[in-house]
Amino acid sequence: MKLLVKKLNENAVIPQRQTPFSAGYDLCAAEDIKAEAGKTAKVHTGISVEVEGAKDVCLFIYARSSLATKFGLAPANCVGVVDWDYRGEIIVALHNYSDKDYEIKAGDRVAQLVITNVLTPETQEVDELSETVRGEGGFGSTGKN
Numbered sequence: 001m002k003l004l005v006k007k008l009n010e011n012a013v014i015p016q017r018q019t020p021f022s023a024g025y026d027l028c029a030a031e032d033i034k035a036e037a038g039k040t041a042k043v044h045t046g047i048s049v050e051v052e053g054a055k056d057v058c059l060f061i062y063a064r065s066s067l068a069t070k071f072g073l074a075p076a077n078c079v080g081v082v083d084w085d086y087r088g089e090i091i092v093a094l095h096n097y098s099d100k101d102y103e104i105k106a107g108d109r110v111a112q113l114v115i116t117n118v119l120t121p122e123t124q125e126v127d128e129l130s131e132t133v134r135g136e137g138g139f140g141s142t143g144k145n
Helices: 065-071
Strands: 002-007 025-028 033-035 040-044 047-052 057-062 073-075 080-082 091-096 102-104 109-117
Touching: 033 040, 033 091, 047 057, 065 073, 091 109
Parallel strands: none
Antiparallel strands: 002 047, 025 109, 033 102, 040 091, 057 080, 057 109, 073 091
């Protein structure tokens, strides 16, 4: 399996994993942009991608923990989903949850891209589901912690 990356912009950075065991590939901004306080900025990465050798995968865009915890910047939709057959530019909708503007420079790492297997079972309508100990309990039904 290979992650094929097409540069759409001369400032684009090929996604890299920072350590041999990193789950995600860093996505970098391809342009300078201001993430205004309380607003969402669309950060262009200047790349499009294809996962070669596997069609049962998708790509998830997750926050970089340092940006989220130190500066309040995280993907606006919590986790972005890039379907296997999408060939357009990857754009990160980055929301600034802080009360201060944040300057993003071309080349700055803004999110991480994780490739994940996708299960696509056939759907079937039924009248009943199997019984479990938990049953219909949700939202705190298994305890306070």
